[in-house]
Amino acid sequence: MDLVGEDLKQVNQTILDRMHSPIALIPQLAGHIIAAGGKRLRPLLTLAAAKLVGYEGDRHITLAACIEFLHTATLLHDDVVDESDKRRGRDTANAIWGNKPSVLVGDFLFARSFELMVQDGSLEVMGILSRASAVISEGEIHQLLTANNIETTETDYLDVVGAKTAALFAAATRIGGVAAGRPVAELDALEAYGRNLGIAFQIADDFLDYSAREAELGKSIGDDFRDGKLTLPVIHAIAQADDEERAFWARCLEEQDFSDPEAEADLAHAMTLLARHDALKVTVARAHEYAEAARRSLDMFPDSRVKTILNEVADFSVARAY
Amino acid sequence: MDLVGEDLKQVNQTILDRMHSPIALIPQLAGHIIAAGGKRLRPLLTLAAAKLVGYEGDRHITLAACIEFLHTATLLHDDVVDESDKRRGRDTANAIWGNKPSVLVGDFLFARSFELMVQDGSLEVMGILSRASAVISEGEIHQLLTANNIETTETDYLDVVGAKTAALFAAATRIGGVAAGRPVAELDALEAYGRNLGIAFQIADDFLDYSAREAELGKSIGDDFRDGKLTLPVIHAIAQADDEERAFWARCLEEQDFSDPEAEADLAHAMTLLARHDALKVTVARAHEYAEAARRSLDMFPDSRVKTILNEVADFSVARAY
Known part of the structure; x- marks a missing residue:
């Protein structure tokens, strides 16, 4: 964590910035599941892989955020599909807001992930x-x-x-x-x-x-x-x-x-x-x-x-x- | 239709080719909603717009298929969200197979659309x-x-x-x-x-x-x-x-x-x-x-x-x- 801690902070900031939408329910619902945290294992893997091969730029920040958006989108849809009430001890988004916004916010995060990739340009x-x-x-x-x-x-x-x-x-x-x-x-x-x-x-x-x-x-x-x-x-x-x-x-x-x-x-x-x-x-x-x-x-x-x-x-x- | 009919045939072929998956339920479910047809209005717009500006290549075929995949993904999720039983007089995918595969096949088509865009390369x-x-x-x-x-x-x-x-x-x-x-x-x-x-x-x-x-x-x-x-x-x-x-x-x-x-x-x-x-x-x-x-x-x-x-x-x- 101390090796990539500073990078991870930037990833979290990118996630917060890019889950914004004029439709307030989107950052609210997405924030619920993203802020719940979890280990951020997948974006950490992107950061660590970049570091392992000596990367010095900042593209890995954006790419790690893309990975977390894709992961969060699948979690939202998984919880709908599995009819789950709890994730890591907290109420799931579908338990709080229902299936409909969970499906649609998942779609939003999926699309937003691809928007971020376009910004990265590869x-x-x-x-x-x-x-x-x-x-x-x-x-x-x-x-x-x-x-x-x-x-x-x-x-x-x-x-x-x-x-x-x-x-x-x-x-x-x-x-x-x-x-x-x-x-x-x-x-x-x-x-x-x-x-x-x-x-x-x-x-x-x-x-x-x-x-x-x-x-x-x-x-x-x-x-x-x-x-x-x-x-x-x-x-x-x-x-x-x-x-x-x-x-x-x-x-x-x-x-x-x-x-x-x-x-x-x-x-x-x-x-x-x-x-x-x-x-x-x-x-x-x-x-x-x-x-x-x-x-x-x-x-x-x-x-x-x-x-x-x-x-x-x-x-x-x-x-x-x- | 006669102006872009040949192009539309190619779009339909691309759709059929690219909704393939080793998981047989995917082309089965996607085929149900795509074959149901509808007007193909959105991909037709891509074809017609390309033709209006004198385009002579074949990228518009792939791009029209991307549009139809995105549209179909949203229809699948819409029918889940709206709890619809019928679309254009036929049973919806969620009515036949349930919400779970409808959500996930929607996700698949969404991803597949972006794969096609990568293939197009723009x-x-x-x-x-x-x-x-x-x-x-x-x-x-x-x-x-x-x-x-x-x-x-x-x-x-x-x-x-x-x-x-x-x-x-x-x-x-x-x-x-x-x-x-x-x-x-x-x-x-x-x-x-x-x-x-x-x-x-x-x-x-x-x-x-x-x-x-x-x-x-x-x-x-x-x-x-x-x-x-x-x-x-x-x-x-x-x-x-x-x-x-x-x-x-x-x-x-x-x-x-x-x-x-x-x-x-x-x-x-x-x-x-x-x-x-x-x-x-x-x-x-x-x-x-x-x-x-x-x-x-x-x-x-x-x-x-x-x-x-x-x-x-x-x-x-x-x-x-x-």
Whole structure:
């Protein structure tokens, strides 16, 4: 953070300046979700990637803001699609203002992101981010189609994660290098780092939804289970399920027919099955593989403080899970 | 149509080619709304504008497809926001597949449109269309805020229409000139034509929702009334309402408290009030003013068959209303 803290302040200022609109509801609603903060992980990746390759200009500020606008637009639409009431412990925009303004402010931020790219002036960046945006929507739609379907395979899952999550991570790191005018081999390495990190990050996220430690800390777990989402832990357990277990998963995930309103008993049984088949261990191991691949992607860059931090980010993306 | 019919075929082919995705639901859902057809008015404007200024290349094909993708994305999101079941007599995508894929396929088409612009390679076009997209969202959100509010003024209404409808018409005609590399004065004239035409077109649309002739033809009228939308006919009638009439409009449009389930009796009374205050006549007159302004915008261009047709389009945009 201290390495890019000053840059991040400028990114936040750009975001505030550019979410302005004469329609007051727009900065109000966008501000609610953007100010809620979160980690600003994706724009930080653009800043760090630019720094890793020695960039000295200020285009990375604008580009990091573009990334955060795209991310926020997808969050707004995700919360509508998932009918979510809470995000990071706060009411979602759709819970406060309804679905309509959430859809439309998402559209506004998406458009504004492209306006910012035009201001930056790089067709290459616009190609990367328009492609990433299309892929993200494909991933979200693919995810809709795997929901409540226990035939979903690990390949399906990785397709979804690679698209809905990792595509933006990959674009965020690549454009940091594009801003600096680096050769394609370096851009590909930056992109590979982002992609592998994004996959590790999402697998860890999906692990956390079944984490005994989270449950001990009093955090809510089992949301994916109740929604019938086919995430990696469950996919592993189903792959090794006997007939009785398979019937259990079908009842819960496909039919969403739970034995009690909060599905506590079924969730407890699901946790038992995950443990029986080592599904959480396998999930963490898979996350580690992608984190390790992220680290390896940076091999071509000389050692530096930024490189050390990016490697630590890769480790932490998984370590936070347990 | 015979002037640009061959071009339009190519536009349709580009649309079909570029809505492809490995996620089969995407071309399926997008195809449902795009194939439903409609008039392809907006891409036709790009083709005609390019032809008016003597353009001979093929960039206008790609750009017209961009316009149709943007338009389709907004239609998908509009139908979600308006909770519409029908569009042009067919089930809407959200009625068939639900809101979730409609929101996400809208996002996909939006992204795909920008991918196509990158392929075209003009930063100027991207600036025009990213700006127009942001303005369209602003207009849609502004419209949400004027709904069910009988204090809405004609100025509010024209702001909404200028943004949600006319911004895309204006962009469609301007980029036809940009493709041809014409000087700014001509681009401004093309844009003015599109903007005025778009406003005339929307006013006529809003007129049609209260048109006695439509009612005679058995077409459904009064949707805007039942939804509590503040369109120009109603705004004129409210401006001249006495206390009793004002109470009526407040009950129907703000409280949406109708005297019968289909609001037939209230709609009939609303039509009486519109007639009493000449609100429909004033509305048509206003539409004619904008159609006339559209015609005048083309004054600087030498006479040609395309110019004649564009002038006729301006007249027809209003004439279809009665």
